[in-house]
Amino acid sequence: MAERSQGLESTALWRAYREKMSSDEERMAWVKKVYEEAVAYLGDVRQDFKNYTLHDGIHVRNVLDAMGGLLGDWIGKLSAGEIELLILAACLHDLGMVYTDEERESAFSRERACQEFLREYAPELLGCASEEWPEDKRQWYLRTLHPFRISEVLQNEGWMELMDSWPVRAVPKRCVLAVCQAHGEGPKELRINRELEYLAASDADPLFCALLLRLADLLDFDDTRAPRVLYSYAAYNEKSREEWKKHQSSAGFSYQPVPAGEELPYKARCKNPEIEHAVRHFLDWVDEELYQCAGLQRYCRAGWRQEFPFPRAVCRGEIESDGYLGGDFSLTMDQEQILHLLMGENLYDDRDVFVRELLQNAIDATLLRGEMDASFVPEESHIDCWEWSDKEGKLWFRIDDYGTGMTLGMLQRYFLKVGNSYYTSQELKRDLRDHGRMEEFYGISCFGIGFLSCFLCGDFVEVSTLYFDPEKNRREEMPAGHARGTDYGIRLQVTGLKGYYTIRSQAENHGTGGNLPRPDFFGEEGQDCSEWRGYRGKPGTSIAIRLDPGKLGTLNLRETVRKYLCGAKMPVYYNKKRVGRTYGEAMKIAHDLAGERVYELDQRMKKKFDDCFPAVRGNYPKLVQTVIPLDTEDPQILPGFSGVLAKHEVCFERKLYWEEGGKNYTVGGEFYCPGEKSRCIFQCWLRKEEISKAENMDSFVKVGRGDIKIGSFFFELGELEYENWEGIWDTIFGNPYIVGGVIYQGIVMDRTLYDHLDIGNCKLFLLEGKWKPTVKASRSKIVKLPLDLLVAFKGIWDKYVMPDNAGFLFELADWNLITLSGWREVQNSAVGQWMMQNQKDCAKEIIREYQEYAGRKEDKYKMALLVYMSGMHQMMYKYAMVYLQDHYDMTINYEKGQIIMFHKKKEEEDKGKYDIFPPMMFCRAASDQSRKYMCHAFRFFRRGITEDHPMTAWLLENSALLNRYFQRQFRQMVECLCLKDADDIIQEYHMIREQLCALSNCHGLDVKSMPVIGWEDFWEEEGEEWDV
Secondary structure, three states, X not given: OOOXXXXXXXXXXXXXXXXXXXXXXXXXXXXXXXXXXXXXXXXXXXXXXXXXXXXXXXXXXXXXXXXXXXXXXXXXXXXXXXXXXXXHHHHHOOHHHOOOHHHHHHHHOOHHHHHHHHHHHOHHHOOOOHHHOOHHHHHHHHHHHHHHOHHHHOOOHHHHHHHHOOOOOOOOHHHHHHHHHHOOOOHHHHHXXXXXXXXXXXXXXXXXXXXXXXXXXXXXXXXXXXXXXXXXXXXXXXXXXXXXXXXXXXXXXXXXXXXXXXXXXXXXXXXXXXXXXHHHHHHHHHHHHHHXXXXXXXXXXXXXXXXXXXXXXXXXXXXXXXXXXXXXXXXXXXXXXXXXXHOHHHOOOOOOHHHHHHHHHHHXXXXXXXXXXXXXXXXXXXXXXXXXXXXXXXXXXXXXXXXXXXXXXXXXXXXXXXXXXXXXXXXXHHXXXXXXXXXXXXOOOOOOOHHHHHHHOEEEEEEEEEOOOHHHHHHHHXXXXXXXXXXXXXXXXXXXXXXXXXXXXXXXXXXXXXXXXXXXOOOHXXXXXXXXXXXXXXXXXXXXXXXXXXXXXXXXHHHHHHHHEOOOOOOEEEOOEEEOOOHHHHHHHHHHHOEEEEXXXXXXXXXXXHHHXXXXXXXXXXXXXXXXXXXXXXXXXXXXXXXXXXXXXXXXXXXXXEEEOOEEEXXXXXXXXXXXXXXXXEEEEEOHHHHHHHHOOXXXXXXXXXOOOOOOEEEEHHHHOOOOOOOHHHHHHOOOOOOOEXXXXXXXXXXXXXXXXXXXXXXXXXXXXXXXXXXXXXXXXXXXXXXXXXXXXXXXXXXXXXXXXXXXXXXXXXXXXXXXXXXXXXXXXXXXXHHHHHOOOHHHHHHHHHOOOOOOHHHHHHHHHHHOOOHHXXXXXXXXXXXXXXXXXXXXXXXXXXEEEEEEXXXXXXXXXXXXXXXXXXXXXXXXXXXXXXXXXXXXXXXXXXXXXXXXXXXXXXXXXHHHHOHHHHHHHHXXXXXXXXXXXXXXXXXXXXXXXXXXXXXXXXXXXXXXXXXXXXXXXXXXXXXX
C-alpha cells in the first residue's frame, strides 16, 4: 500500500513545489505556515464531531499523498501555481468542520437551510426545533455546511493576519476557496463555476485541481484515519461505528508510478460481512466519482490536463473476508419455469418479435461503435439480413452487423446471462470513458432478455463475434505468453433453451468446424462479414437461427423487418435488397413533399355531392394534404427529437348552412379508416345553436338519414388518386405498416399516436439518445416518456393545429403525478422557454376562468371536457399550474361558487413547500366557511385544494415523512386528490389511516392527529349532477 507521509516536507507535492519555487523562499514559507495553522486548527474538529473519522493533520497529509499518488510521474507537468493550489486546498478544505459556539448557533438559526436538510435527510424531524434533534443529526447538518463556510472561517481573528499576508504572486484566494467548496458540490455546479476557469497569469487550472481534491478526499480511506485507540471513544453512534470500522478494515489504495487509466488497486481485510458490504458500497461511490471526474475533465484546460488518465475504477480483487464466506445474496429459481414465464405469450405478443430484438441489437451495436470508434461512421455502415433454406430443407434466418462486437467476457456476462444488459451496466460507462466519450449512451436494448426471443421460432442458434477494440480483448482474454498479434474471434452455439452451449475462442486456437451458416447466394455482398477459419475477419456480430416451421407458421420475415424498421441511421438489406429508408433519406423525401397539396373532387364525386346535398349544390370541398418535417423546427426544441406530421383536411370556401323543417343544418367532411382502405365521408350536421340548450355539448351532433331526407356519402381516397395518401409513410420511410407513432433510433416502439378513425392527422415522432421511452418488457408498448418530450409533443401539436390524442397520454404511467419540482425543471429548460413563447396565454386563461363563477352547468361541462377529457389539454393545464403555484398566493371561495383569487407572491417566499406534490393548485380558504371544504367532490369540476383544511394541512405538514417512510400510502393520498371523487377519497383515506395506526413504528409520524373525513368535507353545488 502507499507509504504515508509524516509531514508536509515528505509529500511528493511539496517536493515538486520546492523544486519549482526555489527562488521564492518567502512564498514557500507562507504556504508552509498555512499548512501548520490548518493542522493546528483542524485538531478542534473533534470538539463538534467526536464520532467522525479524523479530519485533522493526518487527513491533510493523506489527501496530499493521494493527489501525488494519482498524478504519479505526471506531477512534473503541474505548474507552480497548480501545485500551490492543490496544497492550499488540501490544507483548507475542511476548515468549515470547526465551529465556535456562536457559529454553531448561527448555523441552526438558518431556518430555510434547516428545513431543506430535514426534507432531504430527516423528514421525521420536520417541525422540531433544532435543539430537539438527535446529536447525530445535528452533526450531520453541520457537516453538510462545511464546504461552503471556509470563507467565513478565514475571516475569523485567528486567520486574519495570515490571510492579509497572502502573497501577490500566489494563486488568487477566490480560486482556492472555489476549489475547496467544489468538494461539496455536484458535477453540474463545477461545470458552470466561473471561479474554476483557467488562470493564465498563474498558469493554473482550478477545475483540474478541484477534481484531484474531490478524488483525493475520498481516497483517504484506510486505518490511519480511524485509529483503533480512538474507536471506543467514538463508537456510541451506529453510523459512526460503521464508518470507523470501514476505515479500520481498509489498508488503502496503491498508486502506479506511471498512471495509465487502469483500475486502481485496493486492499482490505474485513472481519464482519456488514462492514465488507459497507466497504464495497463506499467503493461504488469512488467508482461513480471517477466516472464524474472523467466527464468533467473535458472542461479542463486543453492539453495534458484533458489527457491525464484518471483510474477507470477500483480493483476489488484483494478484499478479504476474514472468518466467514461472503458474497451477494441471490434467490435460486427453476430455470425452466422462469424461461417459460419469459417466453411466448407470457411476455411477447407476437412470435415475430425475435426479428425486432435482433434488429435493435444490431442497431445499438452499430451506433455504439460510432460513439467509441472515431474512424467508424454508422451511416456508412450497414446491417444485412438473410433468409434461406439449407440442403436439408431447413429454414434459416441470419443477421450481420459491423458494430462493436463482443469480447468473451461480455458474451458470458451479458449475452448468456438472462436479465443482464450491457447497455445498463457500469462496464459500458467505463468503456465509453476509455474511448474519450463522457456522454451516456442510450441503447434500445435494456432488459437483457432479447436473446431468449430467438427460441420463439428457433431451435438452434449460432453466434460469431469479434470486438472492435483489441486493447480490451487483450486486457480480458489474452492468455499468458501470447503475442500481441493474437486474434480474438468468438464462436457460440446454443442447442435450444433446455440444451447446452459451446464457446470456441480464436485466441485459444479452437477449431470451429467451418463457417457460420450462410446462404449459397451470400456472394461478394457478404464480404464485409468474411471469415477466416470460421471466425469473423472484421468486428461485429453475426447471429444465425435455425427456424422451426411449426412455430414460424406463415410469418413473412422480410415484411417483419419492414414492419419494425423506420428511419434507422444505417441502411438495412434483406437478401441483398434494401429494406426501408435511412433517417437521412426519409427526411429528404419529407422535405420534398413538405407544404400543401390541394385535390379537387372529380365529376362523378361532384354529382354525388349535389345529389346528397342539393341545398348547397355546386359548393364543392377541396382535400388538402400538408406534410411538415420537424427536423428543422426553429428553435430546435430538443436535440435528438424530430419527426414528420401529415395533416389531411376537408376545406370549404365558406360555411354551408341551410334550413329545413324549421331547423338549421350544415355539411362537413372528415377522413377515417374503417378497415384497410382510407375514406373521406361527407355528412349532414345539426347546427350548434339548435342543440346547445338541449344537449349541453360544445360540438356538432351527427344526423342520420332517418332524421332528415338529405343523405351522406363517402368515397375511397384511392379513387381520387390522392397522392401518397394510402402509403405516405411508405413513401417517406419505406414502411407501409405505420400511420403514426413513436420511433426510437430506427425501431417502431408504439403506434398509439394513431387513431384509425381519424387518419386525417398523422404524427410520427423520431427519437434518439436521452429521449428513450420506457417500454414493457415485451417492448410492444410505451408506458412512460420523459416529461420534456410530452411538453414538446403538446407544443408541436398546438403549433401545427393537430388534434389531441387523449388516449395516448392517459395510457402512460403516472405522468399526471410528476412532482412540482419535476415540472419546474422542464419549465426552466430550453423546451420550457420554447413553450412559453408558444403558450403565453395559458396561465392567463386559467386565472380569468377561475376568477369567474363556475355555477352554470354548461360552463362546468365545458371545462371538464376541455381539461379532463383531453390528455394533452390536461397536461398543458398542469404546466400552467406550476407557474401559478410558484408565482401566486391563491385563495379559494366556495361560498361564491369555487372562485379562486390570485395574488403575486413575494420573491423571498419559500417555493419548496409543495415540491413533492404534483401541480394541484393549493389555495388558502377565503373564509372560515370555505375552510370546511377540502376540495370539490367531483374531480372533473375541481379547481383547487384548500391547503388550510385540517386534512390537507396534516398532509402538507407530514408530506416529507410520508414520502420517505410510507411512499405507497403517500402516493395513494395524492392520487386521490388529483384523480378521484369524494367517495373514493373518503374510503381510501380511512383505509390508509387504519394501516398507519396499526403500525408499531411510525417513524415519528403522528398518525392519531390525522383527521377523519366525510362527505361534509367536500363541496358540491346543490342539485349538481355528476354524469359527464
